[in-house]
Amino acid sequence: MELLSIDKLTKTFGGIGAVKNFSFSADSNRITALIGPNGAGKTTVFNLISRIIKADSGSIIYNNINLLNQKPHRLMQLGISRTFQNVVLFDNMPLIDNIMIGGHIKCHPGIIKYLFSFSLSWKEDKILREKSEYFLEFAGLKDKINSSIAELAFGQQRLAEIARALVSEPDFILLDEPAAGLNPKETEQLGELLCKIKALQKTILIVEHDMNLVMNISDKIVVMNFGEFLAEGKPADILANKDVISAYLGDDELC
Amino acid sequence: MSEIFFQYIINGLTFGAIYALIALGFTVIYKTTDIINFAQGEFVMLGGMLMYTFAENCSMPILPSFALTAVSVCFIGIITERLFIRPALNASLISVIIITIGISILYQSAAMLIWGKEALIIRPFSETEFIELSEEIILNVQNVWIFGITIFFMIILHLFFEKTITGKAFAACSSNPNAAALVGINRNKMVLTSFAVSAGLAGIAGAALCPLTNASYNMGTLFGLKGFCAAIIGGLGNNLGSILGGFMLGIIQELGAGFISSGYKDAISFLILIIFLVFKPSGLLGSKWKKRV
Amino acid sequence: MSLYREKKGLLFFFLIIGLIPLFLNKFQAGGYYIGVLTPIGLYSLAAVGLNLLIGFAGQISLGHAGFMSIGAYSSVYVCAKLGYPAIYGIALSIIINCILAYLISKPILKLKGHYLAMATLGVGVIINIVFREFMYFGGGEGISVPDLKIFSFNFNDYKIKEIAYFYLAWSLTLASLVLSINFINSKAGRALRALHLNEIAAAALGINVSSYKTFIFVYSAVLAGISGSITAHYNSYILPSTFDLHTSIKLVSMVILGGVMDVKGAILGAFIITILPELLGKFDEYEGLVYGGIIIAALIFFPNGLISLIKKINAKILKLFKKK
Numbered sequence: 095m096e097l098l099s100i101d102k103l104t105k106t107f108g109g110i111g112a113v114k115n116f117s118f119s120a121d122s123n124r125i126t127a128l129i130g131p132n133g134a135g136k137t138t139v140f141n142l143i144s145r146i147i148k149a150d151s152g153s154i155i156y157n158n159i160n161l162l163n164q165k166p167h168r169l170m171q172l173g174i175s176r177t178f179q180n181v182v183l184f185d186n187m188p189l190i191d192n193i194m195i196g197g198h199i200k201c202h203p204g205i206i207k208y209l210f211s212f213s214l215s216w217k218e219d220k221i222l223r224e225k226s227e228y229f230l231e232f233a234g235l236k237d238k239i240n241s242s243i244a245e246l247a248f249g250q251q252r253l254a255e256i257a258r259a260l261v262s263e264p265d266f267i268l269l270d271e272p273a274a275g276l277n278p279k280e281t282e283q284l285g286e287l288l289c290k291i292k293a294l295q296k297t298i299l300i301v302e303h304d305m306n307l308v309m310n311i312s313d314k315i316v317v318m319n320f321g322e323f324l325a326e327g328k329p330a331d332i333l334a335n336k337d338v339i340s341a342y343l344g345d346d347e348l349c
Numbered sequence: 350m351s352e353i354f355f356q357y358i359i360n361g362l363t364f365g366a367i368y369a370l371i372a373l374g375f376t377v378i379y380k381t382t383d384i385i386n387f388a389q390g391e392f393v394m395l396g397g398m399l400m401y402t403f404a405e406n407c408s409m410p411i412l413p414s415f416a417l418t419a420v421s422v423c424f425i426g427i428i429t430e431r432l433f434i435r436p437a438l439n440a441s442l443i444s445v446i447i448i449t450i451g452i453s454i455l456y457q458s459a460a461m462l463i464w465g466k467e468a469l470i471i472r473p474f475s476e477t478e479f480i481e482l483s484e485e486i487i488l489n490v491q492n493v494w495i496f497g498i499t500i501f502f503m504i505i506l507h508l509f510f511e512k513t514i515t516g517k518a519f520a521a522c523s524s525n526p527n528a529a530a531l532v533g534i535n536r537n538k539m540v541l542t543s544f545a546v547s548a549g550l551a552g553i554a555g556a557a558l559c560p561l562t563n564a565s566y567n568m569g570t571l572f573g574l575k576g577f578c579a580a581i582i583g584g585l586g587n588n589l590g591s592i593l594g595g596f597m598l599g600i601i602q603e604l605g606a607g608f609i610s611s612g613y614k615d616a617i618s619f620l621i622l623i624i625f626l627v628f629k630p631s632g633l634l635g636s637k638w639k640k641r642v
Numbered sequence: 643m644s645l646y647r648e649k650k651g652l653l654f655f656f657l658i659i660g661l662i663p664l665f666l667n668k669f670q671a672g673g674y675y676i677g678v679l680t681p682i683g684l685y686s687l688a689a690v691g692l693n694l695l696i697g698f699a700g701q702i703s704l705g706h707a708g709f710m711s712i713g714a715y716s717s718v719y720v721c722a723k724l725g726y727p728a729i730y731g732i733a734l735s736i737i738i739n740c741i742l743a744y745l746i747s748k749p750i751l752k753l754k755g756h757y758l759a760m761a762t763l764g765v766g767v768i769i770n771i772v773f774r775e776f777m778y779f780g781g782g783e784g785i786s787v788p789d790l791k792i793f794s795f796n797f798n799d800y801k802i803k804e805i806a807y808f809y810l811a812w813s814l815t816l817a818s819l820v821l822s823i824n825f826i827n828s829k830a831g832r833a834l835r836a837l838h839l840n841e842i843a844a845a846a847l848g849i850n851v852s853s854y855k856t857f858i859f860v861y862s863a864v865l866a867g868i869s870g871s872i873t874a875h876y877n878s879y880i881l882p883s884t885f886d887l888h889t890s891i892k893l894v895s896m897v898i899l900g901g902v903m904d905v906k907g908a909i910l911g912a913f914i915i916t917i918l919p920e921l922l923g924k925f926d927e928y929e930g931l932v933y934g935g936i937i938i939a940a941l942i943f944f945p946n947g948l949i950s951l952i953k954k955i956n957a958k959i960l961k962l963f964k965k966k
């Protein structure tokens with residue numbers, strides 16, 4: 095069943111077509127990978143989905159809602175959560191606070207009451223804190239709960255961002271190159287984490303360059319090149335697809 | 350009626366030229382350091398004050414007074430950079446803003462202590478004070494001086510940026526300081542030079558202006574602010590924009606002051622600024638650039 | 643629970659403040675000192691709100707004196723022109739500042755850095771010029787302000803004026819501190835800190851950035867307005883120059899000098915900057931030099947504000963006690 099359906103999505107940056115008439119879909123409770131050579135437009139697609147940039151035309155339908163009409167901060171409420179290519183943790187607060195922010199929308203909004211809340215937000219905070227600690231453990235960062243961001247290794251920061259993305263209990267998670275900069279062991283840990291997330295009945299859309307990881311965990315792979323749709327299918331099929339191979343390696347024979 | 354209109358235009362061009370020069374100073378510093386020097390106006394004031402000291406107190410002829418003033422204000426700019434800016438280069442944005450405001454307060458007080466609170470009168474640059482252009486229109490020659498001097502130095506600055514290696518190094522420094530350093534450009538030297546240049550420009554503007562408006566210790570603030578308005582209106586970081594913005598601000602301000610009310614003169618300038626900031630923050634000629642996440 | 647300890651410490655501090663007038667009354671010159679501490683309290687009220695805006699929401703405002711003047715002139719309008727009790731004047735100041743700050747924040751808080759600084763500066767200057775030119779309120783000459791009477795208790799009665807205003811100013815400041823600290827330590831405060839660092843990431847986490855920024859802007863404007871209203875009644879006379887660009891810059895200096903990361907820093911900053919001309923006494927023409935010099939030196943050597951210095955000294959004293 096399709097959870098996210100993108101149809102003829104187009105975005106041009108000053109004459110350069112970053113995404114051209116791009117269509118694909120992500121099925122619920124599956125891991126879909128979006129791959130393609132550098133500059134293919136993958137991160138642009140992500141930024142279009144998360145409404146950080148405005149699309150020129152097309153539609154992005156999630157659960158029968160067209161995301162192109164939504165403001166960026168609304169996505170969380172719809173159950174969509176994401177991580178970023180450059181890890182964006184807030185280093186002006188400890189790790190646990192960072193994770194708790196992920197659950198921001200779960201506690202009811204209403205800014206003014208926080209001026210007068212003496213114990214109100216304490217109760218909510220306690221629940222949020224427990225949940226955050228749970229997901230930190232889930233991501234494998236149990237003993238880092240009270241650290242500052244500076245104390246975390248890069249791989250751990252990536253896991254922390256994923257933990258943060260889970261706290262709001264989203265249905266749909268966008269992961270932007272989570273394996274970038276990780277060593278093989280860390281990548282393996284990441285892969286296990288992603289499978290655990292899938293087991294929680296969540297849907298994942300991942301942009302990734304690490305082919306091993308992609309082949310191992312994806313249910314479906316969508317390939318992009320030069321902003322356009324190239325191919326889609328199961329991992330084994332994509333691996334054998336001639337167009338995909340020539341997009342990555344070029345048509346000419348090497349030496 | 351048209352005589353009055355003409356007078357406003359003359360004033361507008363005159364003040365516009367001054368704002369343009371001050372705006373150029375802002376742009377030069379901004380390009381090399383990302384800093385907005387809120388003390389820029391004080392260099393204008395110092396230009397006027399020093400001109401008084403040399404031309405009136407010491408009774409020197411106009412040309413050497415002018416040259417000496419320009420050099421002195423350049424020098425003060427260098428001291429400012431060394432003493433106050435260098436240690437603050439990596440501070441947070443708001444800290445830097447407050448530091449430069451602190452410098453402005455410091456220089457104003459010092460000027461008040463040295464030269465007193467009264468307005469200082471400087472004699473005009475030429476013997477002929479006025480020219481009769483027609484029956485009703487009298488042109489104050491100092492306006493011509495101001496206009497001529499500012500245009501002259503704008504051209505020199507343009508040549509500096511386009512033709513000399515140092516000038517091109519400026520541009521490199523602002524777009525990518527790290528890469529510039531790798532290519533051997535000494536950032537500290539660039540910053541120092543930019544302060545010297547912009548202080549000099551402001552001092553020249555002040556020295557040329559003050560025979561017309563008289564010099565006083567607290568004139569700098571408003572000039573600095575309006576120069577910054579001009580820089581933003583034209584597009585922060587764009588030289589031609591600063592010039593365009595300066596003239597535009599000057600003319601609209603004078604026309605507004607003349608036809609609407611002179612008390613609201615400053616309010617008009619800031620209103621123009623806010624309109625630009627809300628609808629076109631990149632200014633007339635600036636380019637938009639966005640941060641990547 | 644460091645929040646609990648923080649509030650305890652705060653209560654202790656305000657207890658001391660509460661006892662000061664009773665202590666100072668014993669001395670002849672006591673009235674003078676109380677008279678110095680009251681303006682500090684009034685500035686602190688505005689500075690606390692501004693601290694939240696600058697330090698936690700990460701916005702800059704170089705025009706907050708504009709909100710103070712709107713507060714002041716609202717009180718003048720209601721009390722002097724319409725003849726209603728002072729409490730309605732303060733109510734009007736809150737209402738107008740809410741509306742004005744809300745309307746201003748929508749277009750202007752989209753700006754960042756220098757652009758935001760200049761926009762707020764522009765707003766403050768325009769407000770100042772309007773009051774200066776607008777003769778209904780006396781223009782540049784100023785206008786006198788009726789006494790502050792609440793339920794027939796006259797704050798301006800010369801026998802009790804200094805003490806009455808002292809307690810009023812500092813109670814309001816304490817209240818604003820408590821509200822602010824509550825806010826900072828809540829979920830909303832976390833959201834503020836997040837958007838300060840990275841607005842795009844914060845929005846991706848579901849934080850309505852624009853709402854938060856607007857809220858804090860309005861909150862700080864309201865506090866500044868109340869401060870302006872009380873100041874008007876305290877001085878019994880206001881001029882546009884009481885709340886000009888110079889005042890806006892003073893407010894920001896107080897916040898930055900005290901320490902932008904801690905709300906209590908606002909009070910420290912207000913204290914230092916207000917006490918300055920008093921300390922200089924006869925040498926007050928050097929005020930600008932000292933003021934400028936202090937700001938520059940403090941920001942270069944103590945970028946986190948002077949409250950970080952106080953905290954270090956505090957920590958060292960506590961360590962000494964523990965060793966014993």
